[in-house]
Amino acid sequence: MSFGTRYLAPQVARFMVEHPALEVRLDLNDRRVDLLEEGYDLAIRIGSLPDSSLVARRLTRCRLLLCAAPGYLAEHGEPDSLAALDHHRCLRYRSGHGTTDWQFGGRIVQQPSFLITDSLRSGRLVPILTEEAPIFLDIHGIYPVRRHLPAKVERFLDGLAAAWGEPPIWERELGL
Structure with a gap:
């Protein structure tokens, strides 16, 4: 939802202005929707994709960043290796059904660049x-297998890929 609110919704708004005759419904949530059963033309998904009968178009990527609060580093020191993170209080991003070795609670995080x-x-x-x-x-933009991709979906995906770029705009703004 965070990504959708910050980076997808403005692109949907732009697309609606450019194509006023189209009806667009934006549903932001963190669950995996069933595109066919629930009647969606498209979903945006972040991370690895399970095998499915859906078609995936890669739009961009985001970097997972390891970061810390300056105050935490001043008090506890900066880790000098990934193994040293075992001795620090960490919060790690988990998407979907992924697992993590780290526990919640702490001032060191591993988060997608778009969140931080x-x-x-x-x-x-x-x-x-x-x-x-x-x-x-x-x-990725994910859509059901069809003989011909609807032009509206193709144009929207083209617009997203162009607007976000590679590396994505939120990372370029930070010089990553």
């Missing part, structure tokens, strides 16, 4: 372990 841009910009969080290889989550 404001906190990074303001200095409430700072990146840590930046030399580690980045982890990315793909962002």
Whole structure:
């Protein structure tokens, strides 16, 4: 929902202005909808995709960032490796049915870039372990298999891919 509110809804609004004859219904939620059964033309999904009869179009990706509050680092020191995180209080992003080794509670987080841009910009969080290889989550448009993709869906997906870009706009704003 956070991604939908911040980055999808403005693109839906733009698309509606550009195509006033189309009826658009935006449903923001964190559950996996059944596109066919529930009558959706399209879903936006972040992360790995299960095998299905649906078609996926990759639109962009987002980086999972390790960050910490400056006050926490001043008190506890900055971890010097991923293994050192075991000795820190951490909060790790979990999408869908994924599992995590870390427990809730703490001042070090691993979150998708789109969730923490404001906190990074303001200095409430700072990146840590930046030399580690980045982890990315793909962002896809998912739609049912059809002989011909409806033009409205294709145009909307084209618009999303262009607006978000690669790397996505929220990461370019931070210089990532």
